[in-house]
Amino acid sequence: MDRAAPARARQFGVVDSLSNIFEVFDLYYEKGWTDGLPIYPPTEAAVNAMLRYTDRARDEVVAIIPPKNGAATVEKIAINAVMAGCRPEYLPVLITAVEIMVRPEYNLYGRQTTTHPGAHLLIINGPIRHELDVNCKHNVFGHGWRANATMGRALRLILINVAGNKPGVTDMATHGHPGKYSYCMGEDEEGSPWQPFHVERGLAPETSAVTLFCAEAPHNVNDQVSKTPEMYLGSAASTMATLGGNGLYRSALRGEQGLVITSESAKWIADFGWSKDDVRNYIYEHARKPLRELRDRGAWGKSPLPKFIDANDDNAMVPIVGQAENILVFVAGGHQRHMNALLTAGYSMSVTQAITFKDGTPIRSVQDFVA
Amino acid sequence: MFFERRGIPTATFVTHAFDKYARGLCRMQGMEALPIVVIPHPIAALPRENLRQKVRAVSAELRTALTRRPD
Structure with missing residues (x-):
């Protein structure tokens, strides 16, 4: 694959003062460098402040990102993070995210260019959730937290400005979804x-x-x-196995489907003696539709059926993933018994990585970089 | 692009709604000369015979795409 040279970011002569902020936004918007929302001007001082939170060189290439095969240098990640409104200490999250989004199993080229409405959900685990004040509870997919709002946004701006993402030009999403502005949650580990x-x-x-x-x-x-985990998770399984979802037609491919359960519900399910594997297995076994309902609709015929499904048996129950492990279960959200199904296109695998120093040692705190 | 890079001739079909997009992606991937055959949009859920008509109408272009060495 052709590798673009990691060019040093260009500089513009705009006076760094509040009165020019609209001029900066207009300029960046006209150049196609924003998501449509106002940006924070990536001044040299702001970018330098961001760069304190990494031990990597400014011009180190973290990833080559498709479809444009743009070089995401540490500096360019920092610039987009400033534009998104990130605090400097968010940078290690973004460097890690950029690094893993180009793993082959994530299928970023396909995800970036498809008509399907997929957005890159950034899920944060570990002590950094507290350090950065990442929302894991009420309104977890909604507004109100700077870390969730701006880290997801920074990732989108990186895709726009480094990877060539442009709606209707390289990103052919028919409708997209609001998570393409920002999509970021923390897991409620303490409540799980x-x-x-x-x-x-x-x-x-x-x-x-x-x-x-x-x-x-x-x-x-x-x-x-519902008074039993079976009934309760049956509601989730029904929502996840919809005729319009990709899963039922793509379960022979490498893909995953997700379910977010609140702490309250997870504890209630666990009180019945259920493990997370039990939840996964139950969803895998019950998020299904008989083959006769799928025939000649949806994405029928575009991918093979799983080997264990007899194509001649109209009553064969087709799952939404090929195996139970590919049902991902997260604990997050506020009170009450709502759940959220995170459905996917069915041909991308999630990627998890520790936030580390350059040498691969996991950080204990983002402040390690400035200590 | 995967096959062409391995020397296997291809003809990529797109509908005209995806023409600019396909050519843009080829350019970004350094494969500007990739042969693309454009047929009228839409094609989803078309009766088989209508789809065949759309493809027959571009059969000459298809043949060229598969046999001519790119400039």
Whole structure:
């Protein structure tokens, strides 16, 4: 693949004062460098302040990002982070996210250019959630937290400005979804009766980690009444196995589907003796539709059926993923028994990585960089 | 692009709604000369015969795409 040279960012002669802020926004908007919202001007001072929170060189290439194959240098990540309104200490999260989004299993080229409405959900685990004040609870996909609002946004701006993402030109999403402005949540580890997500993936609880999961907009599952985990998760399974979702037609491919459960519900389910694996298995077994309902609609015929499904059996129950492990379960959200289904296109795998120093050692605190 | 890079001739079909997009991506990937055959939009859910008509109408272009060495 052709590699673009990691060019040093250009500088513009705009006076650094509040009276020029609209001029800066107009200029950046006209150049196509924003998501449409006002940006914070990436002045040299602001970018330098951001760069204190990394031990990497300013011009180090973190990733080559498709479709434009643009070089995401540390400096360019910092510039977009400033523009998004990030605090300097958010930078290590963004460097990690950029690094993992180009892993082959994430299929970023496809995710960036498809008509499907997928956005890059940034999931934060570990102590850094407290340091950066990442929202894990009430309104977790909504507004109100600077870290959630701006880290997800910074990732989108990086895709626009480094990777060539442009709606209707390289990004052919038919409708997209609001998470394409920002899509970021923390896991409510303290409220969870089960292992945190990053620990499931082999990291230590005290390690901070970033997961990227390319998902549609969250779809609420409201069940205030069910008295057993079977009935309650049955409501989630029904929502996840919809005729218009990709999962039912793509389960022979490598893909995942996600479910977000609140602390309150997770504890209630765990009180029945259920592990997270039990939840995953239940969803896998019950988020299904009989083959006869799928035939000749949706995305029928575009991908093979899983090998264990008999294509001649109209009553065969088709799952939304190929195996139970590919149902991802996160604990987050406020009170009450709502859940959220995070459905996907069905051909991208999430990626998790520890936030580390350049040498690969996990950081204990973002302040380690400035100590 | 995957096949062409390995020397296997291809003809990529797109509908005209995706023409600019496909050519833009080819340019970004350094494969500006990739042969693209454009047919009228839309194609989803078309009766098979209508789809065949759209493809037949571009059969000469298709043949060229598969046999001519790019400039």
